[in-house]
Amino acid sequence: MTDKYRKKVHYKDLIATFDDVLILPGFTNFNPDEVDVSSSIGKYYFHLPIMSAAMDTVTEEEMAIKMALNGGLGVLHRNCSYERQLEMCRIVKRARSFVIDDVATISPNAPLTKAKFMMDNYNISGIVVVNDKEDKKVCGIFTKRDIPFLEKDMKNGVIKDYMTKDVISIKPGASREEALKILYESRKEKLPIIDDKGYLKGLITKKDLAPEFPLASKDEEGHLLCALALSPKFPESSHAQNLLKEIEKYVDMFFIDVADFYKKTDIEDTVKLMRFLESDFILGNIGTYQAAEHIITKCDFVEDQFIGLKVGMGSGSICTTSIQTGVGAPTLFATAQAADAIHDYNPKLSLIADGGFKNPGDIPKAIAAGADLVMSGHFFAGCTESPGLLDTIQGRKVKVYRGMGSTEARTSGYVSDRYGKGSKMLTEGVSDYVPYTGDLLGVLSTLKEGLINGMIYAGAGSIKKMRNAELGIVTPIGQREQKPHDLLGY
Numbered sequence: 189m190t191d192k193y194r195k196k197v198h199y200k201d202l203i204a205t206f207d208d209v210l211i212l213p214g215f216t217n218f219n220p221d222e223v224d225v226s227s228s229i230g231k232y233y234f235h236l237p238i239m240s241a242a243m244d245t246v247t248e249e250e251m252a253i254k255m256a257l258n259g260g261l262g263v264l265h266r267n268c269s270y271e272r273q274l275e276m277c278r279i280v281k282r283a284r285s286f287v288i289d290d291v292a293t294i295s296p297n298a299p300l301t302k303a304k305f306m307m308d309n310y311n312i313s314g315i316v317v318v319n320d321k322e323d324k325k326v327c328g329i330f331t332k333r334d335i336p337f338l339e340k341d342m343k344n345g346v347i348k349d350y351m352t353k354d355v356i357s358i359k360p361g362a363s364r365e366e367a368l369k370i371l372y373e374s375r376k377e378k379l380p381i382i383d384d385k386g387y388l389k390g391l392i393t394k395k396d397l398a399p400e401f402p403l404a405s406k407d408e409e410g411h412l413l414c415a416l417a418l419s420p421k422f423p424e425s426s427h428a429q430n431l432l433k434e435i436e437k438y439v440d441m442f443f444i445d446v447a448d449f450y451k452k453t454d455i456e457d458t459v460k461l462m463r464f465l466e467s468d469f470i471l472g473n474i475g476t477y478q479a480a481e482h483i484i485t486k487c488d489f490v491e492d493q494f495i496g497l498k499v500g501m502g503s504g505s506i507c508t509t510s511i512q513t514g515v516g517a518p519t520l521f522a523t524a525q526a527a528d529a530i531h532d533y534n535p536k537l538s539l540i541a542d543g544g545f546k547n548p549g550d551i552p553k554a555i556a557a558g559a560d561l562v563m564s565g566h567f568f569a570g571c572t573e574s575p576g577l578l579d580t581i582q583g584r585k586v587k588v589y590r591g592m593g594s595t596e597a598r599t600s601g602y603v604s605d606r607y608g609k610g611s612k613m614l615t616e617g618v619s620d621y622v623p624y625t626g627d628l629l630g631v632l633s634t635l636k637e638g639l640i641n642g643m644i645y646a647g648a649g650s651i652k653k654m655r656n657a658e659l660g661i662v663t664p665i666g667q668r669e670q671k672p673h674d675l676l677g678y
């Protein structure tokens with residue numbers, strides 16, 4: 189048994205957190221533009237090892253799409269109904285891809301109001317029209333441009349009277365270049381894929397062909413990666429089970445989402461979920477070597493689906509678990525603990541450090557302690573793309589940010605099983621405001637630059653080599669010295 193990572197945070201002496209340590213400088217024998225910050229979870233590759241947290245004021249479809257387009261991952265929250273989760277997952281999966289497989293279709297005899305509802309609900313601008321017969325052959329296309337201006341026509345009209353019947357299409361197996369050429373010459377934005385017999389095989393859109401986001405996190409078919417938080421509790425009703433199966437069609441990774449996963453009931457229920465679903469799972473949260481060792485070696489998880497662990501308990505800026513219960517495991521400490529267990533028992537597993545991040549420099553510290561990727565809510569709650577409410581206080585723009593253990597989050601009824609059973613009256617989080625920080629891209633750029641510069645100073649050209657960087661404990665006086673000091677403004 190080793191303690192490769194735990195030694196870095198003096199685990200026998202104290203429970204260290206980010207402000208308690210500094211990465212020691214290392215010898216740099218590479219150019220700054222050669223730094224590689226890419227990482228992976230199982231078979232999923234990321235150009236940026238950063239995730240937005242599964243919180244209802246942080247990650248819904250807009251944040252998840254933008255995170256994936258910029259090389260990271262946004263984990264959709266579960267504080268809503270299965271119907272709403274399905275809607276979010278569908279939108280993320282359909283947002284960007286070379287070929288859309290799950291094409292929205294409609295009958296030529298359907299009312300115009302149905303088409304408008306589908307466009308609004310699915311966040312799309314066009315629907316392929318297929319006949320009412322069993323063969324479902326393409327007979328037209330209806331887009332927002334075809335919607336009549338007059339309200340009476342909109343109310344009483346049917347699709348066949350307004351659709352474009354002469355459909356410009358492309359054959360299956362065509363290249364990106366061929367599709368771009370047809371779209372350019374026809375001045376169209378949507379290109380149905382239709383085989384020789386007239387059957388619909390997919391859809392290509394102009395925006396999905398543009399190489400606007402070359403670093404996007406995608407699956408094997410070119411769709412954006414989609415991740416969803418999931419309760420370990422197996423759904424009881426057949427209706428809920430069917431909905432979960434439908435959700436899975438759009439999900440690559442499920443993140444088991446509880447404050448403390450190291451519980452017999454949660455583990456057994458998750459085993460049942462894994463056997464019911466086929467997607468990959470990341471399990472968490474946990475905080476110790478013993479918990480990681482038990483989960484890796486003594487549980488009957490489906491081996492191919494168990495791809496990662498998520499660690500950290502009680503250190504988030506809106507989390508009060510440690511204060512309310514006296515129990516916790518700060519993210520840096522938990523990362524070092526779990527990293528050793530993974531190193532000892534299953535190096536194929538990935539490790540995600542979750543919560544407690546305040547500054548860009550905390551990210552390289554987490555990676556030096558053994559993390560493959562990091563997850564944060566605090567960094568992203570103030571972004572334009574977060575679903576938190578935008579407000580103004582004393583002339584300053586702010587956004588609402590709340591912990592999933594707060595009264596406001598838990599009274600919605602969907603995350604009551606995230607915390608200890610029987611603790612409905614005990615809040616383990618707060619709700620407050622964070623400064624509005626603007627577009628996500630600006631925040632991600634700052635975080636990425638902090639990570640890259642930290643790796644350069646540490647002499648690590650890749651995430652893997654960053655794990656060899658040394659961490660040193662900082663005294664309280666040293667912590668004060670790290671910050672601006674002895675100045676009029678500080």
